[in-house]
Amino acid sequence: MTAERHIDHGSPMHQFVIGRLNDWQLGGFDISFSKAAAFMFGAVIVATLFLVLTTSRRAMVPGRWQSVAELWYEFIADMIKETIGGEGRKYFPFVFSLFSFIVICNLLGMLPYSYTVTSHIAVTITLALAVFALTTFIGITRHGTRFLSFFVPKGVPLVMLFLVVPIEVLSYFMRPISHSVRLFANMTAGHTMLKVFGGFVVQMGVFGVLPFALIVALTGLEVAIAVLQAYVFTILTCLYLNDAIHLEH
Amino acid sequence: MATGTATGNGLIEHLIAAQLSSDMSDPRHPSSEEQPSLEKLGGRISKARRAAGLEPSAAGADGMADGMAGAGLGAAWRISIEIVVALVVCTAIGWALDYWFGTKPWLMLLFLFLGGAAGINNAVRTALRMDAQAAEEMQRKSRAAVKARTEAAPGKRAEPGKGDRRDG
Numbered sequence: 475m476t477a478e479r480h481i482d483h484g485s486p487m488h489q490f491v492i493g494r495l496n497d498w499q500l501g502g503f504d505i506s507f508s509k510a511a512a513f514m515f516g517a518v519i520v521a522t523l524f525l526v527l528t529t530s531r532r533a534m535v536p537g538r539w540q541s542v543a544e545l546w547y548e549f550i551a552d553m554i555k556e557t558i559g560g561e562g563r564k565y566f567p568f569v570f571s572l573f574s575f576i577v578i579c580n581l582l583g584m585l586p587y588s589y590t591v592t593s594h595i596a597v598t599i600t601l602a603l604a605v606f607a608l609t610t611f612i613g614i615t616r617h618g619t620r621f622l623s624f625f626v627p628k629g630v631p632l633v634m635l636f637l638v639v640p641i642e643v644l645s646y647f648m649r650p651i652s653h654s655v656r657l658f659a660n661m662t663a664g665h666t667m668l669k670v671f672g673g674f675v676v677q678m679g680v681f682g683v684l685p686f687a688l689i690v691a692l693t694g695l696e697v698a699i700a701v702l703q704a705y706v707f708t709i710l711t712c713l714y715l716n717d718a719i720h721l722e723h
Numbered sequence: 724m725a726t727g728t729a730t731g732n733g734l735i736e737h738l739i740a741a742q743l744s745s746d747m748s749d750p751r752h753p754s755s756e757e758q759p760s761l762e763k764l765g766g767r768i769s770k771a772r773r774a775a776g777l778e779p780s781a782a783g784a785d786g787m788a789d790g791m792a793g794a795g796l797g798a799a800w801r802i803s804i805e806i807v808v809a810l811v812v813c814t815a816i817g818w819a820l821d822y823w824f825g826t827k828p829w830l831m832l833l834f835l836f837l838g839g840a841a842g843i844n845n846a847v848r849t850a851l852r853m854d855a856q857a858a859e860e861m862q863r864k865s866r867a868a869v870k871a872r873t874e875a876a877p878g879k880r881a882e883p884g885k886g887d888r889r890d891g
Contacts, residue, residue, distance in 0.1 A: 535764070556859075644813060644841040645848075652808040652845065656800060702797050710801075713852065 486669035490593055490662065513591045517578040525574075546574075550708070557712040561719055568608070569715075572601065573708040580661065580700035584693070592703075593661040595654060602654035605711045613718035624721055653710055660703045664696045773871070802849055806842035813838020 481488050494506040525546070528539040536544055550570045554562040562569075576592060583590025591597050613621045625642040626635065671689050675682040716722075817834025821827045 556856075641837060641840045641844055644837055645809070645844045648805075648809040648812060648838075648841055648845060651812055652805050655808050656804045659804065660800065706797055706801060 484673070486666045486673065489589070489665060489669060492594070509589050510591050510594065510597070513579065513582060513589050514575075514597075517575055517582055517591070520582065521574040521578045553709060553712055557709065558716045558719060562712065562715060565715055569708060569711055572605070572711060573704055576601070576657070576707055577701060577704035580704055581697070583661065583665065584697055584700055590661050590665055592657055593665055595658045598654035598658040599650065601707075602650040605653065605714060606650040609714045609718040612715065613721065616719065617721055621721065624717070649714065653707065653714075657703050657707050660699055664692075664699055668692055668696065798853055801853075802846045805845040805849055806839075809842030809845060810835070810838045813841060 481491055493509040494504075495509060495512060496506055498504075498506045525543055528543040531537070531540065533540060547570070550573055551566065554566055554569060558565070579591045579597075582588055583592065613624065625639055625646065627638060627642065630638050668689060671685045671692065674685040675689065678685065813834045814831060817831035817838075820830045820834070824830065
């Protein structure tokens with residue numbers, strides 16, 4: 475806990491320090507309300523308010539704001555229809571909430587002086603493990619012991635199974651890790667890069683215009699990546715759900 | 724029963740007729756404002772979209788290429804992370820097991836190879852999936868483009884060079 479306070483203010487990694495907003499202890503555990511928790515609450519509130527306010531009029535012919543909400547909804551609905559099919563409709567609320575939370579967290583992180591929650595592996599791996607637990611649970615409840623056939627590819631000779639099954643099992647357990655590292659690494663790398671180039675602008679004086687121009691372009695790229703990574707996280711969730719429902723690779 | 728359905732149908736017809744007449748007589752009437760038939764609305768929207776060049780006609784191929792260049796980075800990330808994560812994590816698992824059982828370095832070596840295999844396994848699967856998805860997308864888009872073209876301009880051909888690049 476104290477180690478993180480030693481990160482220098484000028485360091486590009488300083489933006490990732492989880493600041494505590496107060497100091498609460500409960501039975502020896504640190505339960506202080508942190509900046510990360512505040513931004514997660516903020517993301518939930520922003521997403522809820524946005525969707526409720528934009529769809530409150532329920533006009534037959536949507537206005538601009540309602541169109542955004544409808545596009546948002548249809549984007550996820552189509553994604554589920556294409557990757558899972560009709561049976562995926564049941565999981566729409568989960569997938570939609572997941573996408574909304576991640577995309578709002580990522581975009582809130584793009585505001586100056588804000589904080590990017592998804593740049594912490596603790597947050598992304600929690601989300602990924604929730605998806606992993608859900609898909610495994612669905613697979614087992616829907617298929618029972620037949621779920622284990624997921625790890626035995628068809629048409630493999632018996633001798634090779636001794637090698638293939640452990641690889642399949644390992645692949646399965648690597649999923650939540652790659653799922654979470656992808657999002658975390660993208661957000662951390664992008665924000666660090668912006669900070670490093672920001673440092674160049676200050677150091678280079680007049681010639682700082684060059685890195686400044688680059689930052690403008692990189693910021694645009696980062697906004698795109700913020701949305702793209704939320705999309706990638708969501709579509710992988712859909713693919714994993716599809717695997718669990720239809721038991722196929 | 725038969726009379727029931729007959730009166731039911733009659734009622735519906737009556738309602739439709741009333742609706743239509745109210746549409747005709749008073750265009751600013753709230754009910755006619757609220758319930759223009761969805762088909763009519765859809766037709767007007769698609770006409771407007773076509774006029775604005777938003778419908779996937781000749782511009783379809785260009786838009787597709789743009790989308791792919793943007794998604795290329797995402798695809799690269801998706802695949803490369805799959806390999807790196809499996810390799811690193813499995814090697815770490817092997818190292819930890821070695822530490823517990825005192826079998827340095829054999830389990831680490833075993834898990835290094837298993838991790839590589841698992842990583843490649845996941846990467847190949849992701850790539851195949853993305854391939855299938857892209858192919859499906861392209862098929863759907865080209866179908867929509869052909870449909871839009873035949874609907875929009877039955878007489879003249881819309882930019883032959885671009886629209887015909889269906890399999891590119």
